[in-house]
Every structure is written in C-alpha cells, then in structure tokens.
Amino acid sequence: MTSPDTTNAADTVRSGRRHDRVRPGIPLPLLLPALAGLAFLLLPLIALLVRAPWRSLPEQLTSAAVWQALQLSLICATAATAVSLVIGVPLAWLLARTEFPGRGLVRALVTLPLVLPPVVGGVALLMALGRNGVVGRWLDSWFGITLPFTTTGVVIAEAFVAMPFLVISVEGTLRAADPRYEEAATTLGASRFTAFRRVTLPLIAPGIAAGAVLAWARALGEFGATITFAGNFPGRTQTMPLAVYLALQNDPEAAIALSLVLLAVSIAVLAGLRDRWMRAA
Amino acid sequence: MTDVDDPKPATTPNPPHPPGLNAHLVVDRPPFHLDITVTAAPGEVLALLGPNGAGKSTALRALAGLLPLTTGHLHLDGTPLHHTPPESRPVGVVFQDYLLFPHLTALDNVAFGPRCQGATKSQSRTQAAAWLDRMGLKDHATTKPRHLSGGQAQRVALARALATNPRLLLLDEPLAALDARTRLEVRAQLRHHLADFEAVAVLVTHDPLDAMVLADHLVVIEHGQIVQEGTPADIARHPRTDYIAQLVGLNLYRGHADGHTVHLDPGPAITTTENLTGPAFVAFPPSAVTLHRNRPTGSSARNLWHCEVAGLETHGDQIRADLTGELPLAADLTTVAAAELDLHPGASVWATVKATQTHAYPA
Numbered sequence: 001m002t003s004p005d006t007t008n009a010a011d012t013v014r015s016g017r018r019h020d021r022v023r024p025g026i027p028l029p030l031l032l033p034a035l036a037g038l039a040f041l042l043l044p045l046i047a048l049l050v051r052a053p054w055r056s057l058p059e060q061l062t063s064a065a066v067w068q069a070l071q072l073s074l075i076c077a078t079a080a081t082a083v084s085l086v087i088g089v090p091l092a093w094l095l096a097r098t099e100f101p102g103r104g105l106v107r108a109l110v111t112l113p114l115v116l117p118p119v120v121g122g123v124a125l126l127m128a129l130g131r132n133g134v135v136g137r138w139l140d141s142w143f144g145i146t147l148p149f150t151t152t153g154v155v156i157a158e159a160f161v162a163m164p165f166l167v168i169s170v171e172g173t174l175r176a177a178d179p180r181y182e183e184a185a186t187t188l189g190a191s192r193f194t195a196f197r198r199v200t201l202p203l204i205a206p207g208i209a210a211g212a213v214l215a216w217a218r219a220l221g222e223f224g225a226t227i228t229f230a231g232n233f234p235g236r237t238q239t240m241p242l243a244v245y246l247a248l249q250n251d252p253e254a255a256i257a258l259s260l261v262l263l264a265v266s267i268a269v270l271a272g273l274r275d276r277w278m279r280a281a
Numbered sequence: 282m283t284d285v286d287d288p289k290p291a292t293t294p295n296p297p298h299p300p301g302l303n304a305h306l307v308v309d310r311p312p313f314h315l316d317i318t319v320t321a322a323p324g325e326v327l328a329l330l331g332p333n334g335a336g337k338s339t340a341l342r343a344l345a346g347l348l349p350l351t352t353g354h355l356h357l358d359g360t361p362l363h364h365t366p367p368e369s370r371p372v373g374v375v376f377q378d379y380l381l382f383p384h385l386t387a388l389d390n391v392a393f394g395p396r397c398q399g400a401t402k403s404q405s406r407t408q409a410a411a412w413l414d415r416m417g418l419k420d421h422a423t424t425k426p427r428h429l430s431g432g433q434a435q436r437v438a439l440a441r442a443l444a445t446n447p448r449l450l451l452l453d454e455p456l457a458a459l460d461a462r463t464r465l466e467v468r469a470q471l472r473h474h475l476a477d478f479e480a481v482a483v484l485v486t487h488d489p490l491d492a493m494v495l496a497d498h499l500v501v502i503e504h505g506q507i508v509q510e511g512t513p514a515d516i517a518r519h520p521r522t523d524y525i526a527q528l529v530g531l532n533l534y535r536g537h538a539d540g541h542t543v544h545l546d547p548g549p550a551i552t553t554t555e556n557l558t559g560p561a562f563v564a565f566p567p568s569a570v571t572l573h574r575n576r577p578t579g580s581s582a583r584n585l586w587h588c589e590v591a592g593l594e595t596h597g598d599q600i601r602a603d604l605t606g607e608l609p610l611a612a613d614l615t616t617v618a619a620a621e622l623d624l625h626p627g628a629s630v631w632a633t634v635k636a637t638q639t640h641a642y643p644a
Contacts, residue, residue, distance in 0.1 A: 183347050184380040186367045189397035189445055198393070202384040 045263065052260055053253040060257035068235050069243040070261060076151065076239060077219040080158035081166075084215050088166040089208060093196060095167070096174035097182075107171075114164045121160055122228025129156065129229075153230035154237050158219035165218050166211040173207025174200070217269045221262070298356040301325065302449060302481045305353040306343045308336075315339050315505040316353075319483070321498065323358075323448075326475050326482045328496030330489060332524060336505040337485040341451050344483060346370050357448050357481070368397070370449075373442030377454040379434050381426035387413060387437045388422040394445035412440040416474075432463045432470075439474060450475075450482040456491050468494055489528040493517070501525055519642050520564060531564045532610045535644055543641055549607055551634075552583040553641040560644035567601060569638035570612035573631040574622050584634040586610075590626050593619070600624075604632060 053060065060066065095107050113121055129136040129147045139145040147153045181203065185195035201208075223241040230237040232246065240262055247255040301322040308315040315336040321327040329337045342348040344355065346367035355363040362370050373394075381390050391409035392402075400408065413422055416436040426434060435455065442450060455471060456464050472495055475482050486492050492499055493513040500510040501522070509521045520526040526533030536545040538557035544550045551563045577585070588606035595601075600619045602612045612632060614622075622630070 178380075180376065180380055181382060183367070184374070184376060184382075185393070185397075187345055187347070187370075187372060187374040188394035188441065189368050190393070191368055191397075194397060199382055203382075 048256065048259055048263065052256050056253060057257055057260075060254055061261065063254075065234065065243070066254075066258060066261070069238055069240050069258070072151070072154070072235070072238065073220055073240040076154045076158055077162075077216050077222075079155045080162055080219040080222075081212050081216040083155065083159040084163040084166045085208070085212060088163045088211075088215075089170055089201075092167045092170035092174060093200075096171045097179065110167055111164050113161055114168070118161055118222065118224030118226075119228050122157060122225035125153075125157060125160060125225065125229040129153075148229055149231040149233065149237060151230075151236055154226055154239060157225040157229040158222045161222050161225050162215040162219040166208075166215040169211030169214055170204065170208055173204045173211075176207075177203050213269060213272060217266065220265065298359040300358045302327070302483070303354075303356040304344065306340050306355070307351050307353040308339050308343055308348060309351040310339075313339070313505060315343075317500070317502060317505070317507050319500060321481045321483065323480050324478070325498060326478075326484060326496045327498050327500060328484045328486060328492035329500050329502055330486060330492040330528075331502035333487060335502045337487070337502055338453060339505075340502070341374075341453050341483070341485045344449065345372050345374050345451055371445075371447050372449045372451060373445050373447035375435075375438045375442045375450070375452045375455050378458050379426075379438035381429075381434055381437055381441070383426050386423050386425055387418060387429065387433075390426065390437055391441045391444050394441060398445060408444060409440070412444050413437070416440045430463070431459045432467045435459065435467055436470070439471070443474075443478070448480045450478060450480065452482065452484045454486055454488075455484065456486075456488065471495060518564075518640070519562070521562065521644070526564065530611075531566055532570075533562060533564045534608075535560070535562055537561065538641060538643075541636070545608075549586060551639060551641075552636045553639045554636050555641040557641055557643060561641050562644050563639055563641045565634055565639040567611040567613040569634050570610060571633045572602065572612055572614060572618075572622055572624070573633070574628075576631050577633060583636055584639070586632050588630055588632050590624055590628045590630060592626055593624060602630075604630065608632070 091110065095103065095110070126133060126148060128134050129139070131137070131140055131146060131148065136147060139147065147156060177200065181199050182192070182195045185199045186192065190198065220239075221241055222239070223245070226237070226239060227242055232238050232242050234243075238246070240258060244255050244258045244262070247258060299322070301320065303320050305318045306315060313336065317336070317340060319327060319329075319340075329340055331337050339348060343350055346362070346365060350363050353363070354361060357371065362372075381387075382393065385393065388406060388409050391412050392405040395405035395408045396402065410419075410422060413419055416439065418433060418436055418440070421429060421433060421437075424433075426437070429437060435458070439455075452471075456468055459467055468491065475495060484492065484495055486495075496513065498510065499513055499516050501508050501516065501524070503522060503524060509516060509525060511519075516525060517529040517531075520529055520531055520533050523533060534543070534545050534548070534551065536543040536548070536551070538544075538553075538555075538559060538561035540556055540558070541554065542550045542552055543557070543561050543563045545563075553563060576587075586607040588604040588608065588610070590602055591605045592603040593600055594603070595616075596613075598616060599613050600616055602614065602619070602624060604610050604612060610632065614624075622628075624630070
C-alpha cells in the first residue's frame with residue numbers, strides 16, 4: 001500500500017528538479033518530514049516482525065496461556081462492544097436529535113473518556129463500582145454483586161473506554177442522515193421510537209458498524225483501565241495486552257509472539273473497516 | 282404552544298365546525314410570521330400558492346403537526362387536532378422530494394403506514410399491493426426507491442400517503458422534482474387521483490399552472506398572509522397583487538376609479554368599459570396591447586401611452602415586449618410584427634389598448 005509511494009518519492013528526491021513522470025511540485029520541506037513520519041510509524045512494526053521468534057512461534061502460540069488470554073480478550077471486547085451498542089446508540093441519538101439544556105456539556109462529558117488517561121478511568125471506576133465505591137457498596141450489600149477484579153469488571157472497564165468512540169461515530173452519522181425521513185415516518189403514524197427503529201436505524205447501519213468496529217478495536221487493546229479496575233488474574237481478567245506486558249518481564253519471546261497476534265487482529269480490523277468506510281461513503 | 286384556543290370543558294359545546302378542514306394557523310418565527318385561515322370541504326382540493334418564502338411550507342408543516350402552532354386552531358371534521366402529535370393525526374403527506382425510505386421496497390414503503398396503524402405484516406402488504414396496483418405500479422412492488430423514475434417515485438409517495446386513509450392529504454410541491462415532460466403526464470395522473478380522493482387535499486405550490494389544474498380553490502399567500510383566495514378562474518380574472526398578475530400573465534394596475542376612467546397613482550389614466558367609483562384594479566392581457574413606432578392618428582383607442590422597449594423575450598412564436606415609460610406594461614406580438622416595427626431594446630414605441638379589452642374591478 002505504501003511501497004509504490006515510497007519508491008516514487010525516492011525517485012523525486014534523486015531526480016531533483018526534474019518534473020517529468022513524477023508528481024510535480026512536492027516541496028522538499030514537506031516531503032522529508034512526511035517520509036520521516038511514515039518511517040517512524042512503520043519502523044516499530046517492522047522491528048516486531050524482524051525480531052519475531054519465527055521458529056518457536058507455533059509452540060508459543062499454541063500454549064494454553066496464550067489461548068486463554070486471546071479467548072478472554074475476544075469475549076470481553078465483544079461484550080464491551082455489545083454493551084456500548086445497547087446504551088451508546090440511544091445516547092448518540094439523544095445527542096444528535098434532541099434539544100435539551102446543557103446538551104453541549106453532556107456531549108463534552110461523553111467524549112471525556114476519549115482523552116482521559118485510561119488509568120484514571122480505572123481509578124474512577126473503582127471509586128464508583130469498587131467494593132467501597134459510591135454505587136458498588138450497595139451492589140455488594142444488597143445483591144452480593146462484586147464487579148472489580150472479575151471478568152465482568154474487564155467488560156465494564158473496556159466499555160467505559162471504548163463507548164465514546166461508538167457514540168461519536170454514530171452521532172456523526174446521525175447528524176449527516178436526513179432527519180426528514182423520521183418526520184415522514186411520523187406522518188405515517190410511526191411513534192418516534194418506531195421511526196427510529198424502522199427508518200433511522202437501517203439508514204445509519206453502516207455508521208453503527210464502523211463505530212462498533214472502532215470500539216471493539218479500542219476495547220481489545222485496553223490496558224490501563226482494565227488492570228486498574230479488574231486486575232491481572234490469568235484466565236479471569238488477564239487480557240492479551242496485560243499478558244504481553246507481563247510476558248515482557250520474564251519471557252520477551254512470548255511477548256513478541258502475543259504482540260504479533262494482536263497486530264494480525266488489528267490489521268484484519270483495519271481491512272474490514274476500510275471496506276465499511278468505502279461502502280458508507 | 283401558548284394561547285391555543287382549546288375547546289372549553291364539556292359544559293360549553295364545541296364551536297360548530299362543519300366537516301372538512303377548518304384551521305387558523307399562526308406560527309411566529311421572528312422575523313417570519315404566518316397567520317392564515319383555511320377552510321375546505323371534504324372532496325375539495327385547496328392550493329396554497331405563493332412565491333418562495335411566503336410561508337406555504339410552514340403552513341403545510343403546521344397542518345401535518347411537524348411544527349407547533351404559536352396560536353390558532355386546527356379542526357378536521359370537527360375534531361380539534363392542534364394538540365395532537367403528527368403520528369396520531371389522520372393526515373397524509375407527500376413530500377417535495379418524496380422521502381421514500383431508501384432501504385425499503387416500494388411495497389414496504391406503502392405498507393409502512395398501515396403497519397404503524399396496527400395492521401399485521403400480511404394485511405399491510407395486501408393493502409399496499411392494492412394501492413400500488415391502483416397507481417399502475419404493480420410491477421414495481423419489489424423495486425427500491427433509487428431504481429424508480431421520478432414519476433414512479435411520486436406515485437409511490439402518493440400511495441404511501443393514501444394508504445393510511447387520511448382525512449387530510451398534504452402535497453408539498455408535488456411536481457417540482459420532475460422534469461418538464463414527466464410533469465405533464467404526472468400532473469394529469471395526480472388530478473385524476475385527487476378527484477377520487479373523498480377527503481380534503483391541500484396542495485402547496487409556487488407553480489400557478491399546477492395550482493390551477495389541480496385545485497378547486499386557490500389561496501394565495503405572500504409574506505405569511507393571505508392576499509387573495511377564490512376559484513382559479515376568479516383569481517386569473519381578478520388578480521389583486523403584482524405577483525398573481527404576473528403569474529396569470531396580466532398587466533395589473535391599481536388606481537382610483539371615476540366613472541369609466543381609472544386614475545393610476547402615480548401614472549396616467551386608463552379608460553375602461555366598467556363604470557366604477559373608488560379604489561379599483563385595472564387588468565388587461567399583454568395580447569391586448571398594440572404597438573406603433575409613430576404616434577397613431579385617428580385610432581379609436583382612448584388608451585395611448587408613449588413607452589420605451591426595455592427587453593424582448595421569445596415565447597413560442599410570440600414575442601413579449603417589456604415596456605417602460607408612461608406606463609410599465611407587457612405586450613405580446615408576433616415575430617413578424619416585431620420585425621416590421623424594428624423593435625429593439627431602447628426603441629421608442631406608442632402602445633394602445635382598447636377600453637373593451639381592459640377589465641376594471643373594485644380593489
């Protein structure tokens with residue numbers, strides 16, 4: 001994808017001020033930093049491939065510990081995405097389609113987890129849902145429900161961090177969608193909810209899918225909030241990123257192998273996303 | 282919504298409202314202010330005609346319930362609807378660009394309304410199929426809107442609106458999205474379907490031809506107010522504003538009548554056959570104007586004005602001359618006559634109009 005560009009660009013540099021064949025007029029002060037930027041982003045990934053323990057890889061990847069972490073990661077990321085969809089899409093609709101006092105503030109608060117350091121998110125979740133948390137105390141004493149340091153806790157931490165991606169993406173799609181379709185539906189006797197369910201939802205489905213994939217990818221890579229709120233118990237709360245970090249201390253080769261798996265998943269997501277965006281556009 | 286004159290509690294009887302539409306629509310959206318009263322009997326087709334920005338679409342949205350009334354009322358067959366949300370009003374809307382749901386087939390678009398009204402999936406589809414059949418779209422039931430032609434989409438939109446059995450059908454510029462050729466055909470079809478419709482239909486348009494062909498009663502709106510209403514023929518014969526006069530292709534002047542003479546203010550006097558006193562309009566068609574390069578002598582025409590050609594426009598085999606000078610007016614003449622007179626912008630001409638071709642009426 002990037003290699004033809006790189007060769008072309010290299011030609012430009014070599015051929016100096018010659019303007020035949022190459023795209024004319026790319027100024028050097030822009031081109032050189034651009035190439036440096038590209039190299040900066042690609043080099044670490046290439047290094048990962050170079051240093052990968054290819055020989056022992058099959059063995060590494062088939063170990064029970066890796067599968068356990070991968071399985072947990074996939075389940076938790078998917079569950080977190082599902083949670084985000086169920087409560088995030090209505091939230092996006094509320095932000096895009098209704099007027100209420102303080103809507104701008106609510107919107108800013110919704111996007112806060114996007115910029116908040118995930119560790120802070122984890123601490124905040126502990127304060128809210130921890131055994132002595134504002135809400136967690138009652139969950140514990142009334143229902144005997146404990147959330148921190150459980151698999152459910154992982155899902156909650158991931159959803160907290162990932163949902164804003166979905167909300168922002170769906171809200172953008174909703175704003176771009178023609179609200180008059182909803183009006184047309186109401187003149188046909190549809191309640192506002194029916195109009196949303198039968199008209200708006202199908203119309204914005206591509207945007208929801210794109211947002212869900214983004215949120216899923218973000219949840220899959222979640223580290224800070226997860227380790228703070230859910231801890232690092234293999235088989236229960238140890239997701240792939242946590243396993244990678246832990247492995248790096250004792251067994252760097254295993255860390256690389258695990259990283260390769262996550263890289264592969266990320267590339268697959270990117271490919272899927274690009275397809276979505278093409279179709280949505 | 283404030284000050285909406287709601288029917289009082291059961292002790293006082295509802296104000297008597299005959300069947301059909303009785304509405305006083307007031308919408309305040311500074312600087313825009315709409316204040317119109319419309320009534321229509323069942324089976325009647327009412328057209329709201331007016332220039333862009335006159336408030337026609339606002340009125341339509343208010344009737345549909347998509348825009349709240351600031352004050353006023355809306356009664357349909359005696360039932361007050363001004364507090365009823367749009368989904369509960371027995372009102373069907375054909376939107377200007379139809380707004381067919383792009384993800385649904387033509388059949389499912391039409392079935393949407395009956396389904397929302399509680400019909401089962403198969404019932405609503407059966408009804409929808411019958412409507413499509415009536416519109417001559419039997420073969421397009423499974424077609425998605427983007428594969429329909431403009432005329433077909435218009436008919437699906439009409440079928441979708443009618444499938445809810447509305448007591449009030451609203452059409453927003455129903456022919457505006459069509460090209461000139463399709464328009465002619467669809468206009469004729471629409472007229473046919475509206476004639477079959479037994480409840481009230483309200484049509485919003487800026488096209489006088491659409492209004493005159495489709496409607497029984499015209500309401501002309503300018504700046505949020507009704508400036509004139511009546512039958513199409515009545516309005517065409519007695520326009521009361523420049524906008525309507527231009528629409529129907531008439532020269533229109535306002536002045537003060539004194540017997541057979543109407544003194545324009547400012548401007549010359551026009552001799553008419555009608556005998557009137559007081560404020561009056563005088564109208565005559567551009568075809569009634571005769572042009573001369575030299576001051577005619579011995580002409581029987583009492584109305585003679587010295588003008589200058591401001592512009593020339595071709596309409597079919599006719600040329601319309603736009604004249605300024607003593608009296609601004611439009612004159613129609615044949616291409617041959619225009620050539621013989623050597624008409625060109627800036628040319629000085631004498632215009633005559635026979636009194637028998639003018640039409641004066643009280644203002």
